[in-house]
Amino acid sequence: MPEHGPSTPDEFDLRAEQRRAEREARRRGGPGLRRIAFVAIGLAGLAFLAALFQPFAGSGKERVRVEIERNQGVGEIAKKLDKAGVISSPAMFQLRATLEGKRGDLKAGTYRLRKDSSYGEVLDELVSGAPVKVINIVVPEGLDRTRIAPIVRDAGISGNYLKASSDTSLIPKRRLGAQGAENLEGFLFPATYELRPGANAEQFVRRQVEGFELNFSQVNMAYARRKNLSIYDVVTIASMIEGEASLAKERPLVAAVVYNRLKQGIPLGIDATTRFETKNWTEPITKSDLASDSPYNTRINKGLPPGPIGNPGLASLKAAAKPAKVDYLYYVADPDKCGEHAFSSDAAQFDADVAKYNAARDANGGNDPQNCP
DSSP states (O other): OOSSOOOOHHHHHHHHHHHHHHHHHHHHHHHHHHHHHHHHHHHHHHHHHHHHHOTTOOOOSOEEEEEEOTTOOHHHHHHHHHHTTSOSOHHHHHHHHHHTTOGGGOOOEEEEEETTOOHHHHHHHHHHOOOOOOEEEEOOTTOOHHHHHHHHHHTTOBSOHHHHTTOGGGSOHHHHTOTTOSSOTTOSOOSEEEEOTTOBHHHHHHHHHHHHHHHHTTOOOHHHHHTTOOHHHHHHHHHHHHHHOOSGGGHHHHHHHHHHHHHHTOOOOOHHHHHHHHTOSSSOOOHHHHTOOOTTOTTTSOSOOSSOSSOOOHHHHHHHHSOOSOOOOEEEEOTTSSSOEEEESSHHHHHHHHHHHHHHHHHTTTSOOOOOO
């Protein structure tokens, strides 16, 4: 008899039952395992997306300085940001930059970034570029070169402003009628300027001259040319208007007085020209100054002074080119009004206006009458 004969019916049924049990177990357990696997994969995917896009990330309060150099790759930038505590993962930052197509758009510069920022926020800042630091210089209307110089110096601009503003090669002297100009007085346009750190006096002067050219293009010279006045003459008149008129409505009236006196050959009698010559901007003008034979003494010399006595703004330039159509020859401060003048066409009225002003000054202890609120 063979050692291993055919299985008995009972053995056959037992084995069949085991196989059925195994199949049933696989049938019941297979989908469950697959569901667990799918859930696990899904959760991992969500975690990855959350880490990449950081939907709930915010910015910390502390800012840190980060210097991004030219030609630095996104990998180097990511490591630098990670080291500074700005981002949490260099790899994720690089991936986010790649997905958004910004790898090549990150700009060099010095940034002040918040710690624990989101990748999107940092990318936006690096793509926009570092804020450009500027130096603001405010040059008021009417100041001459000597009074502009300390403003430029205090703003941190290097170089010698007075020397730089003596370079008359920066202006077309023949076209302007400024062949006798020894410096750029009158052409250093007053305005608010923005300059990058490191700018020097020469660069600033060029900006001012460019500002003059740009603004003077708005001035109509037709009337002044009919009176045989050059651009240089108009700039000179405008600089005197700045020294005399503080109200916009009076600028064309002061210009009219200048034109009328030039036409009649009467000395202009504008004390602002003497102040420019003596650099005395606040103290009373002395009798000796008023008797000086300086070409800037318009009390005794007829015609215009040798050149501008300051740097006028656009309103005064326009008034100097087109004065009001009035026959005024005189004006004096009106003690009853704030900053206004009393204008007149004859000497008698002018004398009366002067007497009124002097009486008000005497009543104020010898000081200029103050009638401003």
